[in-house]
Amino acid sequence: MVCLAVLLPVFALVVLSQSKPSAIKIPFESYTLPNGLTVILAADHATPTVAVTVWYHVGSKNETLGRTGFAHLFEHVMFTGSGHVPYGLHDNLTEGVGGSNNGTTSNDRTTYYETVPSNYLEDSLWLESDRMGFLLDTLDTNKLNAQRDVVKNERRQGIDNQPYGMANEILSGAMYPPSHPYSWPVIGSMKDLSAASEEDVKNFFRLYYAPNNAFLSIAGDFQPSAARAWVTKYFGGLMRGNPVPRPTANPVTLDKETRLVFEDRVQVPRLYIAWPTVGEKSDDRFALSVLDAITSGPRTTRLTKALVYDQQAAAALNSYQASNEEVGQWVLTITPRPGHSLMELEQAADGILDKLRTEGPTAEEIQRATAGLEFEFVSGLQSNLGKSATLANGAGFHNDPGYFQTEYQKMLAVTPSDVKRAANKYLTKGRVVLSIVPMGQLNQASKPAESKVYRRVDE
């Protein structure tokens, strides 16, 4: 072992000297405007496009009970025009000139982005600054109502009319107390979406959409001096807002197992097990991500090998560590093959995880789990949009646009004992076990007698 430790760095040096320099690097500059807007510039002339990401530190966790889904509904309203930008022009100056645009809302942040041919950077900055500064000038109830209907259809398409679509919502609802800001789904409930008012839009905008709560990240084919001048021109005059309140979203622990069963319009049952874990701010998430990578995926990972290949009791299986800003979940999903019950699969999975908690993983398993990180990272560098998002996430969550390098190093540094410790600390008896079963087949649940029936709340 000592020999290996000495040899490894030498080997790494040789390899590095043969490959391209600076592979794990995104050259960037960052500064803050007097109004609090953080600006990140990463010029790279490989592809003649520019990606602009505007990252607001607001998500569904900033919502209040009775207005769930509002942060995301608001995101839709941001595409309906602003003071000097008539409805539709945003699309015409992005998609209509060969680019693209979109927005996403999570529990913690809302991101708006566009990729445009590089000669349209100034237009993108004009568009983004106008909705940051002047959204309310042209807001009207008709626009809000149309987007409310669109979002309700987004919910129907992604959740209500989708087999197993309710799973995440049920798991989060069971994992967190009702007052916890991660307990409700980002998409919100139909009832709350119906209740959202124009006044809600105004208050939300004034509080959360000020430059001091935003990060502007530009990556691609541009001249930094021109970009700086345009940023000042369009964003410099926007008014700083009030300090933004940050809701408390403490980590949770469950003192015992919560068991649920949900009847869905499915023919094949499925088992979900979710454990409360940590979020972006805790380094334990690296060990939990590696734990995920050695548990499911390729056929030599522990659970996949045991349940899908050796026992052939599962048709499909996956796991993931989902890191929100403050809190996370480690979720395991198992789809059985005919003739195998959810209970059998739960017991088999528990047996494998027990062994992992007791013995820990091998060094080779860790190596397999992290060997692909370099390729993934370098491959990601090809996308201007990917780069602008990576820098914005680092700045928004970690106050460091270059956080991706820290993250990369910390992933590579995870040891077998880190993973063993994380498995013992987080994959405990305090968890949520959800069986999704065909209608009228509650007895297909894992331990049906101990599982509480979850019922859908209709609109």
Added chain:
Amino acid sequence: MKLRTRLAIASVTVAVTLAFAGFAAIAQQPLDRSKIPSPGKPPELRVPVWIRYSLTNGADLIVSEKRDLPLVSFRITIQGGASQMESSTRRGLASLTASMMSEGTKTRDGEAISNAQQLLGTSIDINIGSENGSIAFQSTTKKFPQALDLLTDMLLNSRFPQDALDRLRAQRLVVLAQAKDQPAAIATRVFAKILYGDSHPFGQNVTEESLKAITRDDIVVFHKVYFRPGRALITVVGDVNAASVRATIEKSLVGWSRGGDKPAFTYPALPSPHPMTIFLVDKPGAAQSTFAIGNPGPPRNTPDYDALQVMNTILGGMFQSRLNANLREEKGFSYGVSSGFAYGKGPGAFRAGGDMVSAKSDAALVEFMKELRGIGGARPVTDDELKTAKDSLIQRLPGTFESVQSVNNAIVSLWIQGLPDNYYHQYISRISAVKKEDVVRVAKQYIDLEHLTIVIVGDRANIEAPIRATGIAPIVLTDIEGGR
């Protein structure tokens, strides 16, 4: 209210700029935000260059050097796919064969193949689709030789163990069962069945029966017949030297011996068209109705391709296209509505559709028909629409050569469709030449309003009567396989 908001912001602007001398210039020259910035000179179109070789075994090789990052994209593409090479009673054979190539070679078992890929940080992906197939990976430059050796082993030395076939088949049967619950999957299967019928490969869906009929012998034979260098293109894009990578590939693939022809791509006649009909698939309790509206379309080599691209961009290719602007943005019936052509060697479908809230299924159908009639001439194409569609198509091109994989895709698609090497250089002038009358002409010619197939998967109890009341077309009830 409007005025006050803007005044308040303007006054604070002054306060901020006074406090920071660096921004004084802006305070002196108030910004006219109503002025749309005029874009500068468009970026130059830089089409990647590539070199073409013939390998000793008859395969084509194209290498495109792209050396800004230590990455390589490697692919072997095979002309022809399930539609040419599968028998009608063995639908699913091509795809199962592809998966079986990861299950073990003469010197590596399935686990060894998996571990090797993980340690190389790559994934060797094997897919056989309707008209072509591929075996491909991306890797860092330094892992490229080892990844290529692994790919070669999987291509040439696969053992196709029976127990792996049994496992893969069982997994696919579960996926097939789950698809019966997914409205989008049901709509796709029924739409294909009705457009192409039982005797056309495009209408022959994979079924439980066809999967169960496949034997190990079928797979061994399919693999042997299909993967031949005479119908293959090898593409390498990225951080390589063309001459030396050619030598590396010749050496690695020395065991892949000559043979194989490009298939003819002849398809049986399409079923005779029926008058426009609504095919309703009942999905009790569905919150939305999934629409698939269309007809068989032209092959990729149609001389009308450019006009069709412009036409579809106006109709349903973009967010602000007519369909989405109307049914989503104006009416709020859906989260997204679009249209497109599935271009290939055969009569790939024109399809418009999306998921509509159940209660508005009838109104959505009326609007779909209005837009389809509109693009065929009832609603004239405006100058703005034509310009935006062309700008979008033309100015998208420079950004499409972003990654080693996207360059590889761009090269492969020319080879598959038999398009010239200077295709991308001529693209701008071809799209520019499309006129309004071309748009209307191709809409009329390729969207056959008299004979449209309209598949709707939704809650019959709630939607059948209102849809019937629109009087748009007769309703035929079908099951989830398109049977009546």
